[in-house]
Amino acid sequence: MKRYNKKLSYLALAIASALTTNIALAEEANESTSAQDNSGLERIEVTARKTVETLQNVPVAVTSIGAEQLEQNGISVMTEVQQFSPNTTLQSSRGTNSTLTAFIRGVGQEDPLWGYEPGVGIYVDDVYIARPQGAVLDILDVERIEVLRGPQGSLYGKNTIGGAIKYVTKKMSGDAEFDIKATFGNYARQDYKVAGAVPVVDDKLYVGFALASLSRDGYGEFLQSGLPGQDLENYNKDVFAGRVTVEFTPTDDWFFRFNYDNTQDDSNAKGGYRLLPSIVTDAPIPDSVYDSYTSLPTKNVVENEGWSLTAEYYINDYWSLKSVTAARENYSPTNIDFDNTPLQIFDVPAIYDDEQFSQEIQLNYNGDNLSFVSGLYYFDGESCGHYDAIIFQSLTAEKSGCNNSESYAVYAQGSYNLTEKLSFTLGARYTEEEKYANVNDDLRFSIEYPESNWIPGYTRGDLPVTEVLNGNKTWSRFTPKVGVEYQVDEDMMVFASYSQGFKSGTFNPRASTNEPAVNPEIVDSVELGIKSEWFNQLRVNATVFALEHKDRQYKSVVPNEDPTVLDSRLGNIGQSEAIGLELEVEYAATESLSFNFALGYIDSEFTEVLSWNGNGYDDISDIYTVANTPDTTANFGVTYDIETSVGTFVINSNYYYRDDYALVELDNRLTQDAYGLLNLGINWYSNEGDWTAALHWKNITDEEYMVGAYDFTGGQDEEGNWLPGFGGDTTLIAYYGDPTTISLTIGYQF
Template sequence: MKHNITKKTLCALAVSTALSTSFTALAQEQDANEGGLERIEVTARKQVESLQETPVSVTSIGAAELAEKGISTIVEIQQFSPSTTLQASRGTNSTLTAFIRGVGQQDPLWGYEPGVGIYVNDVYYARPQGAVLDLLDVERIEVLRGPQGTLYGKNTVGGAIKYVTKEMSGSTEFNAQATVGSYSQRDIKLTGQIPVIDDKLYVGFGYANLNRDGFGEFLVAPAGQDTENYNKDVTAARVTVEFRPSDDLFFRFDWDKSEDDSNSRGGYRLAPSLLTDAPIPDSIYDSYTSLPTWNKVELEGYSFTANWDVSDNLSLKYIGSSREGYSPTNIDFDNTGINLFDVPAVYDDENTTHELQSSYFADTFSVVGGLYYYDGESCGQFDAILGGLGLTLETSGCNNSTSIAAYVQSSIDLTEKLSMTLGARYTEEEKEADVFYGFLPGAAYPFSGWTDGYVRGPEVSVPQSLGVDTNGDGLLDAPKKADWSRFTPRLGFEYQYDDDTMFFASYSQGFKSGTFNPRASTNENAADPEVVDSFEIGVKKDWGSALRTNITLFSLDHKDRQYIVVVPDPNDPTVLGQNLGNAAQSDVDGIEAEITYVATDNLTFDLSVGMLDAEVKQDPAITTPLVGLSNTPDNTYALSANYVLDSDVGTFVFNAGYYYRDDYLIFEDNDVLNQDGYGMFNASIAWESTDGNWYGSLHGKNLTDEEYLLGGYVFVGGVDDDGNFLPGFGGDTTVAGYYGDPRTISLTVGYRF
């Protein structure tokens, strides 16, 4: 999948040059605009600075814009950040698929490491389960594109998503809002803060109860099961305590918990079943299942932050956290009313982190550095029930890791206009894993009571397939271990041409953690870490007070990609053949542009463009050909307009936007599931009373009711001469898709004081 990036880049540069000429005229025309461009502050480099002075490709969306556009979950941020994919993954509402610039992780199984890091108040979310965050008391969302290996460490080879909650103001505040909408949507959000000791001790809280009926239904399901498909039932709570004993000291304690009790999502069969007489459903949101429809994703964690401003130049910060997640889930791979290929599974993980950070600012340089420690345990079990074969393949185990890192990054003024960024991180990591792989007769489930009346049968064979023989008796009785170390540098130069124009160029490197195969059927070695080298050049410019153009060209080399394919063994139906190793690499070149034009004091236009060109190379030992990058469209575009109208009854904000994603693959090793390019139109009206207490908004999303794939499963044995699918794993032609939300309308009303 290789195109002519040279022609594309030259074309892009020509277009940007032509646009720049027009932009100059527009800026001169609007220079008297009193409203003008707003100053946007970000913490992409772990210090507060202006977006226009930050030499990083970053998109920042603040609380006001999130509310005006009705953005309710973190996945909707993909519509505003170029070359970004944030989507709910397959069988649950809460599991995240994240890709930036073609780098991410498609499989959410325990033990696999993400390629895009998720951070909430600088606390790392290690697993995709529960990472589809509903926005509650948020200050802003930052999307950092490209490797962030120096300041953010492992598993940020594609980039990082930063979720920043609001700091307390020190006064008594309360905010209550309710939302009703399509499919019986009924949401309640309550947030507030109370000063316990004036100017010193504050307590804040947040609570959300989010409900919606399903977009479709399970046309066939076990008796007594809820048949709604794509419904929503989420509760979330947060408590924050902030303490400021003096002007120089700040302490914050955060606790949060969320529980997603939405039904497990059922996929839409894209090919008729050979073993049942159920037709392909009329609606893409309808499905069939032989499993229970219940599902659960539970997350709970706490963090502690301490900040000490030692002097006007030096500050010290400590961030500690502990998080755990638990998710029993039902995944019907075949999506039929019989148990051809059913997977009841359990994911269970916990981790702790500690980070000690210091920042020093002088007239001609600044330095940020620190120490970081991560200790995580990720375990799980899935029972692949193969009803046609009368058995269950059972896989269970743990994939645990410990990581220690030291990092430093400095910005140095070489001249009055030229500065240099120099950074490095050194990481040492150790992993240990064991995997049990075997089979049981009949239908087996992770624990008794999974279905009504179930009693687990005797185990016939559950040998350990991944581990170490410590006694020399031929039995694997200890976890297998591997360790790695990595030095990840960053070098950049920034030239401040004038107060409104900055040119920058940088080289950065990131790595994604090595891992063991959690589906291992043999005693195999771990895959080594992935490494991404990235080069960027860009310009950030404000043309007077009316126009802002941020343009970046980049090229990244993604080496040692951990390529995993699951194929049935034709000689033994009880064995899922595996291939886990560093068997592929990719090169991605691209250009990204983010443009804001303030046409008048009341009217603003925003445009974002992302264009990618990728080449994928694979190890000759891989017999299944790679056909491209998954979840990565070549082109993404977004255009929106925002109009503010002041009236006697308050302020109205009208917003309309169009978002386009080019065609993309769901899986890298086949093009059976390929989403064609599509566009989505959204519109909103927001209102705030003159005293600022009452507010409301009306939001229409996906108004053209586009149908688009988010994920799926493909288990077929090939294609015959007539183009028909041949039976695959489970003895059926299983091709199923999971889709994004249909057209929805919602109304929100709130009161705050």
């Protein structure tokens, strides 16, 4: 940790220097009005600490992207939010459009298989989304998206060791509303969105709804397929989503909100691009990175639905109670052709089936010198699945089972104003979690699919099942947070904090023996930050941080009583560290012209990964790389408003830069080079405020960039020749981000 302590001290000195300069400037500007009250800078509200606060007053590294900014930048899906949040990676995970890969500050989870827990928490209206399947949310009736960076263990609990993404939907205004939008673009894109709200009883009862049909042809195609009559579009989109909201305010003291949402994603399974020619087929490397081959059905389904009921009671001016009850379920039959050839070299048809229920009760206080949030939390989740790994065109390695969890937590976090300028934050959460797991493991000397009619005419028999793991384990964890904040003046705050988070312990979903569970992963993090506004026009927020990620869960050989037996198990064998800087700047140059800039820098590495050599443990951390984590991310944007006789035009453009980054943690043989995305938008608003139109041109330079990969090669020999790996082929596969897209959106509201 010495190397990181030294670098942290350098970063801290840089921040201290900036603070000294800023404080001097603040003294010169003492008589100016608060920037927060000036129209040049928008007042931004967030709920990062589970209560409404302004962005500039919350001592948390958080980025908030509001509905207007999302609309003017043409952001249609949650993964695009990564452009505006430093040190953040949000990608559609490999073989589907809807499965999320999320990393913040180098902390996340590569593998979306049931049983593995995410490292970044996803929340929709305070409801935790436990599984990554279906977590790539389309922007529908949203008020804002908040990105909280760093461990959020005290308030949000397990699986937020990297941070949390909060998707906040719009509350109803009290008036009758109706909004319709249609988007048309290249690749035959057609999106239709309708949203509305109706006051059933004035000032008491409102009903709202939002519907969306989102479709697009594929960016590429499947060039050969082992099955006739398939839809050969690759990277296409076919989504229908809906939401219903009921809000009820019977008295001034009570508020109820019921939400129901449903998403049906029938987009094709996504085929990867072979970076190496196959040594067992004659199919050449495709000309387009969006083209692929497959021997599986292209059909893919993600069904995701849930409901929540929020009740709030304002006891008096200081105290309030809040209850959030929610349930969700997901069903996803999917096809991933890992080798991406017309032969069954390594095909994995699979089913994911998840359910969850949660209940949270909060007791909150907001006084003159003291404010706190406290609560009780219960979670019950069932995460099950089944896959058939078809290899060598003749064998099927079958896995199935469940990793179910039940957890209870109690938490409290409060801030106390010791003086008018100095305050302290103290928070803690105690969690107790029990997991139940079973794994079935079978080898079939035939080709099998999870269900009958998975391919036309196929009938699955009543096959025997061999249970190899059946166990349960209970963990408890105390996760604290300590912070100090100093309000230099009404426009500047500095803060420092320590926080801890944990990712759940688990059982190996690919176990072949009755192996024990692994313990939770732990992240300890320290931060030093500043939030400031200057001269009614400039907002500067910065954070330096250092974190230690311990007990990382990886597969490894472990000691066995019989030295001739290689016992491969999931274990807590990894440790990594990171240090970094985040800077966010917004400058309102004039009433019409504004600039924004976001910069993230991180230096992360594995410091220890243990592997049993027969006599002891070797440290093999040199062959591990922190994946999905560029050293530098940056975004620069410009917005210009033009008032005319025919309406207002808002022109915006941004350039997003990502440094090179590894795509695979173990034996990384695939790195995405640094690249940049240039985007342009022209938005028009009628003088009456009812008509809107927007033209968006994204990835103008048509950059080709990888967002996911699979490496099943045997590596390279001394002469650089690729060796065959699992499945007997040289399988090195990449998935790519969107090419150049152009779209026109027309909207009408009344």
